[in-house]
Amino acid sequence: MRQIRALRIAAVAAGIALMATGCGATGKSSTDGASSGAPAGPLTGLQIMVPNTAGGGYDTTARVAAKVLEDEKIATNPEVFNLAGAGGTVGLARIVNEKGNGDLTMLMGLGVVGASYTNKSESKLTATTPLARLIEEPGAIMVNKDSPYKTIDDLVTAWKADPGSISVGGGSSPGGPDHLLPMQLAGALGIDATKVNFVSYDGGGDLLPAILGNKVGFAASGAGEYLKQIESGAVRVLATSGEKRLDGVDAPTLKESNIDLVFTNWRGIVAPPGITDADKAKLIAALEKMHGTAAWKEALKTNSWSDAFITGATFESFLAEQDKRVADVLTKLGLA
Numbered sequence: 001m002r003q004i005r006a007l008r009i010a011a012v013a014a015g016i017a018l019m020a021t022g023c024g025a026t027g028k029s030s031t032d033g034a035s036s037g038a039p040a041g042p043l044t045g046l047q048i049m050v051p052n053t054a055g056g057g058y059d060t061t062a063r064v065a066a067k068v069l070e071d072e073k074i075a076t077n078p079e080v081f082n083l084a085g086a087g088g089t090v091g092l093a094r095i096v097n098e099k100g101n102g103d104l105t106m107l108m109g110l111g112v113v114g115a116s117y118t119n120k121s122e123s124k125l126t127a128t129t130p131l132a133r134l135i136e137e138p139g140a141i142m143v144n145k146d147s148p149y150k151t152i153d154d155l156v157t158a159w160k161a162d163p164g165s166i167s168v169g170g171g172s173s174p175g176g177p178d179h180l181l182p183m184q185l186a187g188a189l190g191i192d193a194t195k196v197n198f199v200s201y202d203g204g205g206d207l208l209p210a211i212l213g214n215k216v217g218f219a220a221s222g223a224g225e226y227l228k229q230i231e232s233g234a235v236r237v238l239a240t241s242g243e244k245r246l247d248g249v250d251a252p253t254l255k256e257s258n259i260d261l262v263f264t265n266w267r268g269i270v271a272p273p274g275i276t277d278a279d280k281a282k283l284i285a286a287l288e289k290m291h292g293t294a295a296w297k298e299a300l301k302t303n304s305w306s307d308a309f310i311t312g313a314t315f316e317s318f319l320a321e322q323d324k325r326v327a328d329v330l331t332k333l334g335l336a
Contacts, residue, residue, distance in 0.1 A: 114175020
């Protein structure tokens with residue numbers, strides 16, 4: 001089911017960066033010895049819950065991970081299932097309430113962190129068992145192929161002239177990456193964010209039809225979720241928000257376009273609270289094995305994801321820091 005909410009809110013300083021930096025070297029793991037309990041054979045009974053709709057970034061990441069785990073015989077018949085709702089907090093409540101369940105995991109990221117506050121969820125990610133941060137990716141500013149905006153300059157000119165007349169679609173709730181990106185972009189451009197018309201969709205799977213159907217003026221989301229449509233020409237990328245251009249995407253970065261903004265999103269995986277040390281060790285060991293495979297490296301390239309792998313206490317500290325930052329930002333915006 002699609003949830004759409006039009007929001008007109010003020011953004012805080014454009015320099016707020018919720019990026020996965022300073023919390024461990026990309027591509028390295030820190031399990032603090034947790035992997036010593038690595039299973040002799042493949043995991044059985046593994047479930048990966050996706051807290052939003054099919055077709056979005058969490059869903060894609062979970063299904064790619066499950067395929068690699070199965071193909072590489074790291075896990076036997078891992079199950080991926082969707083439990084969408086309230087920006088991911090329905091799934092978050094489920095994972096928190098499954099205390100001690102060593103077979104259940106949840107794919108999550110920055111969007112769920114924000115939604116836990118804006119939806120006034122009693123469940124928080126800090127109550128889960130952090131396993132691993134998997135990837136990060138820049139955002140993309142995208143339009144339908146028939147859009148009058150052919151370049152980022154075209155869009156900026158029109159947006160500055162009348163911000164409220166151009167709706168901005170994002171596949172996350174307020175406080176999530178697809179919301180923070182256009183709000184920070186508005187700040188970088190000197191646009192009054194109270195006039196920005198942000199429309200929230202419950203995941204990329206719901207946002208895509210809105211882009212294809214010209215229901216939004218432009219969209220802000222991760223390009224990896226729309227690569228097929230980008231390659232076919234149905235979706236046009238005007239700019240990306242990383243430090244460097246995305247491989248396979250013919251679009252400049254915001255910085256190349258003289259817009260002083262860099263923004264990246266991240267995704268990871270957590271387990272319920274109260275699982276045993278042995279179960280935690282097995283899950284982290286399986287993810288470490290997956291990360292080391294050629295198949296996973298190819299998946300990173302195919303989906304335009306950047307390797308951001310950290311585990312154990314390092315990921316736990318990162319998640320706590322991200323939770324605090326998001327809470328602080330949303331409190332300033334009056335949304336938490």
